[in-house]
Every structure is written in C-alpha cells, then in structure tokens.
Amino acid sequence: MHLLVPFAFVPSEGVHRALSGLALPHLRRLLARLRHVTPDHGDELSLSPPHERAWARARGWPLTDGLLPLAAQAARDAGLSVPIGSGWAFVHPTHWHWGTEQASLTDPAALALDDTNARPLFNALVPLFADAGWRLHWLRPDVWLAQHALLATLPTASLDRVIGRNVDPWLDAAPEVRPVLRQVRRLQAEAQMVLHTLGQPLEHPVNSIWFSGTGPAPAPTPIPPGWQVDTRLRAPALADEGAAWAAAWQALDAGPIQSLLTQPANAPVALTLCGERHALCFTRASTSPWWHRLGWLPAAPQPSTVLTTL
Structure with a gap:
C-alpha cells in the first residue's frame, strides 16, 4: 500500500496557525516505522507541483517540469x-x-x-x-x-x-x-x-x-499496484482555511494513515507527503534495526517538524 498525500503542508498563515495545535498520533507512529526517506526537492515556482511529480514518477514518465502528460x-x-x-x-x-x-x-x-x-x-x-x-x-x-x-x-x-x-x-x-x-x-x-x-x-x-496537464502521450502503463491518492487536504489548503485543513488532516490520520499502521509487518508500505515545494517518500528500511525486532521504537519525529519541511 502506498498512500500519496497532496497539500500535506502549504506555507500559508492559516495553515501555519492550524499546524501548531494539530495532533496526528498515527502519523507520528508511522513515521517512526518508515525510516527510509526519499526526497524530491523543488520550489514553489515549478509548473508541476510535487504531488504531480510523485504520480509521474510512479507511472515511469520523464520528469520534465510542466510536461507531465x-x-x-x-x-x-x-x-x-x-x-x-x-x-x-x-x-x-x-x-x-x-x-x-x-x-x-x-x-x-x-x-x-x-x-x-x-x-x-x-x-x-x-x-x-x-x-x-x-x-x-x-x-x-x-x-x-x-x-x-x-x-x-x-x-x-x-x-x-x-x-x-x-x-x-x-x-x-x-x-x-x-x-x-x-x-x-x-x-x-x-x-x-x-x-x-x-x-x-x-x-x-x-x-x-x-x-x-500537457506533454507527449506516454506508452500505456498500469496504475501502480496499491497506490492510493487522498486529496481531502487540497480544497482547504488552496483556500487557506486552516481549521478545515486541520480537520481534514485529523480525518486522514484516523483513516488511511491508521490503515497503513495495521498492514502486516512484511507488507510493502509507503507514504508520500507532498507540499508546495518538496515531497518526502517514507518506506520501510530493507532491514529492521534490532530495536524494532525487540518491539521497541525510538522517539518518532514530530509530524509538525516533518510537514514544515515540505
């Protein structure tokens, strides 16, 4: 299962205020488990936002700004x-x-x-x-x-x-x-x-x-297995409605994020968080540290710290 979350953070006044008091317990637990991070660095002036780049990468398309077909x-x-x-x-x-x-x-x-x-x-x-x-x-x-x-x-x-x-x-x-x-x-x-x-x-x-959405039509490619795109943060983020964005994040945390936590230990699980500039893809490491095998997890990064880097 691979969950793609557009507009996980935007650098707007309303979202900044909402993030300061936002508790996302399932996301924090998930970030502790998915320790392998693949970044996609960009800027807010690119024609193609990070979530579109992530989807294009999943389909195997060339990543040419503004030409993701x-x-x-x-x-x-x-x-x-x-x-x-x-x-x-x-x-x-x-x-x-x-x-x-x-x-x-x-x-x-x-x-x-x-x-x-x-x-x-x-x-x-x-x-x-x-x-x-x-x-x-x-x-x-x-x-x-x-x-x-x-x-x-x-x-x-x-x-x-x-x-x-x-x-x-x-x-x-x-x-x-x-x-x-x-x-x-x-x-x-x-x-x-x-x-x-x-x-x-x-x-x-x-x-x-x-x-x-322009660009040369690619060869037919199947939808990547297990991919899910959750767009519930999009509308409140674009409207800078901080309270609605925070409520949408809480619902996301209690739904699809929690579902990722319940996947079997050997199941491939990934989470891609996208902001206006960057995207971070979190996956399981190829081997689990010894403290994971003992059932102990180190302190997880605060979700707010991760989200503000996007």
Whole structure:
C-alpha cells in the first residue's frame, strides 16, 4: 500500500496557525516505522507541483517540469484514441477576477458546474477549437480535453499552482516555446470573447479557460499496484482555511494513515507527503534495526517538524 498525500503542508498563515495545535498520533507512529526517506526537492515556482511529480514518477514518465502528460493519460482512461507522442491538455472552464493590475483565478470547484450549465459553454467552444485545428473533447463538466500536436511540447502550469493567484507569472514560457505559447494565448483570448457573449446563470460566470496537464502521450502503463491518492487536504489548503485543513488532516490520520499502521509487518508500505515545494517518500528500511525486532521504537519525529519541511 502506498498512500500519496497532496497539500500535506502549504506555507500559508492559516495553515501555519492550524499546524501548531494539530495532533496526528498515527502519523507520528508511522513515521517512526518508515525510516527510509526519499526526497524530491523543488520550489514553489515549478509548473508541476510535487504531488504531480510523485504520480509521474510512479507511472515511469520523464520528469520534465510542466510536461507531465496527465491529460493524455486521462484521455486514454476515458477510452479515447491516444497515439503515443500525441499532444493533449486539460481545459478547465474557469472564472478570472480582474483587478486593477492583475487577474486571479477562482477555484473551478466553487463554480458548481454540472451538465446543464457546462454543456452550452463546451458546445460554444467546439467550433472555435476546430477552426484552429484543435479537437475539444468532453470529460466532465469542470474539465475538458484538448488535442493538438503543439500540446506535446508546451509546458503548462498545473491548475493547483494558479488557483487564487495572479495568472500572469504562470503564462510565461521559455524563449524556445514562446511561439507555441502565443498560439495558445490567442485561442484562450478568443475563447474569452465567446464566453463573454453567453448568458450564464452563475454567480461567478465562466469567463476564461486554463490549459494544464500537457506533454507527449506516454506508452500505456498500469496504475501502480496499491497506490492510493487522498486529496481531502487540497480544497482547504488552496483556500487557506486552516481549521478545515486541520480537520481534514485529523480525518486522514484516523483513516488511511491508521490503515497503513495495521498492514502486516512484511507488507510493502509507503507514504508520500507532498507540499508546495518538496515531497518526502517514507518506506520501510530493507532491514529492521534490532530495536524494532525487540518491539521497541525510538522517539518518532514530530509530524509538525516533518510537514514544515515540505
């Protein structure tokens, strides 16, 4: 069993306050048992956050920042024809709040999109994409799929990097891919104009789209056996709701974390904790120290100490 936990920590004011009084007894016991640590060091400005890098590593994909082909894999999982090397992207219908100097992106989950209000938006953009030589596929109300050769080589920022933030820094690109980015930005601007003309019965209307999950479609690979991704910390972390994040951590500690503790002693067990910058993968050591075999565990590291390193 391998548990992947995105947003185990974020360096925000609300989460910092919540962590100071957060008791996670099962996590502390587990950290004492899983002493082999594999780090993944990054920074908060990478296009691909640590949890996406961890998932890509598990699938055996090349770790190229902003080119982890999550959309191509989702298309294949949905039953679409996905040739190896083809270009795909997630298309997120989003609401951008325009201020005097910048635009910030609202969490699409807050828009409460469903088939009734999302299908007209999708249908209105299909001809626009087709005229540009792209194909737009429906995946679910809050996430669509785009197909075009350009998307195999265009790095894009994960939606998790952009929610609640100024979008401009995440729309830049290295000089060698800026010609491709200009085509994508033009399509994005045209989509904004189309969406502006539609009457939308939403408090926060969809007024733009966001591309993510790009990269060349990999060869089919199975889901790693025993892997479980628990995303319950994501929403409160992105919203900087410290109390809700702490409550989600306590539920995680009492559920999946405790389940890891109950696995047989010889079972392969791993825990990957991901923050905004780094990830730490904890696994059993190849041989147990003598004090483990006697049933005695040394003092475990405090969870708060481990989490703040992420």
